[in-house]
Amino acid sequence: MSVTKQRDALQLLQTIGSFPWYVEKFIDHKKTKKSSPSTLLGYLRDIAFFFRWMMTEGLTQATELKDMPLSDLNELKKETIESYVLYLQESHLYERAALLTNPTRSAKKEYSDRTISRKISSLKSLFHYLAALAEDEHGEAYLKRNVLAKIELDATEMTPLARAHAIRAKILIDDEIYQFVDFVYNGYLAHCDTEKKRQYHLQNRDRDTAMIALILSGGFRVSEIVSLDLSDIVMEKNQLKMIRKGKKEDAPFFSDWGKEYLGRYLALRDKYHPGSQEDAVFLAVSPTKPHGHRIEVRSVQKLVKKYAKAFGIPDLSVHKLRHSFATQFLRLNPDPHQLQAQLGHSKIETTMQYAHVLEDALEKAVNRTT
Incomplete structure (x- = not known):
């Protein structure tokens, strides 16, 4: 050898x-x-x-x-x-x-x-x-x-432009972020074609909207949202305490509009009838588990896909919600290091993946040169 x-x-x-x-x-x-x-x-x-x-x-x-x-x-x-x-x-x-x-x-x-x-x-x-x-x-x-x-x-x-089109089709931009959250709470009812689906949505829409709004208002990973306990919420500071990748303790922020949806859900959390020892923020029930228990990552992924398909962006997924927040953050706050801290990235290169070439940004750049 x-x-x-x-x-x-x-x-x-x-x-x-x-x-x-x-x-x-x-x-x-x-x-x-x-x-x-x-x-x-x-x-x-x-x-x-x-x-x-x-x-x-x-x-x-x-x-x-x-x-x-x-x-x-x-x-x-x-x-x-x-x-x-x-x-x-x-x-x-x-x-x-x-x-x-x-x-x-x-x-x-x-x-x-x-x-x-x-x-x-x-x-x-x-x-x-x-x-x-x-x-x-x-x-x-x-x-x-x-x-x-x-x-x-x-x-x-x-081409880079074609890639920008491909990215653009899979994330939410600007007002679409708020429109999607509103659709989850109000608009999806029109897509419930049976009374059973309607009642299921009414039972869970506050929870679903709160999870989606938190991801879109803070760029959290779905695993981070699912892992939250009640004691992890610092409502007066708009912060969530969590253990991030690499077992690092962190306390990233979420926005005021995300806080509104979270507060609405927390006021109704007891309707899931959690046990006295259940500290999970986001709960689910099932025929075999009638008392509220921690919702699973896979369940959140599936419900986001359900809403996305009805909203008209079938390629939108739960991790694309994180992309949506990050892209919007860089559009409004062109400091990748701030975004790096918020997302919990150890390397700036990972954060820079969100510096997409968006159509309107490209148009503005062209106009500045003419």
Whole structure:
């Protein structure tokens, strides 16, 4: 074995322990196909990159690679993977924006179509293994569905303007933020075609509106909202105490209009009949759990998609609400470091992904040059 292969084999051995058990099994499978240590390391890098993107986007509650549950991969939608592809295509634009705040940093190279294809191909290999090749002790596949099988990379390169259009279609801008919150509370009733759906919405609209308004007024992750206890709310200061990614204590702010919806829900929280020891802010009930218990992340994701589809922006998801806040923040407060603190990002590069090229901003820039 060459020195390079020995080095890669050692690095592979040192790295694999940081990944979930099913990734280890995937790598073991690839070893039987005589894949080189270098190729296997490439798989791990691409998988780690994707898992960290999922964490940043609030698509999982995992904070470490090793803790990424299979269930989160099973729930991924095609539009989520398409958003990831778009992120890869745009990453160099975010980096260029970051240079404005730190001109001394080195510019990041744009990912080539070949590199993007490789990153997606690595995920395709993993998902194919989990959904079609691997099986548990009952002979069942690890994944019930392979969302990557639906993804085809378009060889046509997108222009920055086309990318801006794609982003614009998936987030709320300006008054749309307030219109969407109002729609959840008032407008969605018109879409309830049965009395059962109508009563369900009336029962939960204060809770749903409060959660959505908080995310849109503070840029919180859905996991952060779901994890809130009553003692975490500092209403007089418009702050929420929380443990953020990296196990860091923080107390980010939310706006006055978000506070209004939160206060309305808290006044009605007891209608969920929580137990005396239940401290969760946002509650849910079910036929098997009639007493209010902490709502689950997946439930919030589903209800946001339900409202978004009825509102006419079907690509809007709960993590796009966070994007909407961040984009609006930078439009009104062009200081990425303030936004970085509010969102709890450890790196400014992550924050700069929200410096999108929006149509009206581009139009103003053109007008200033003529």
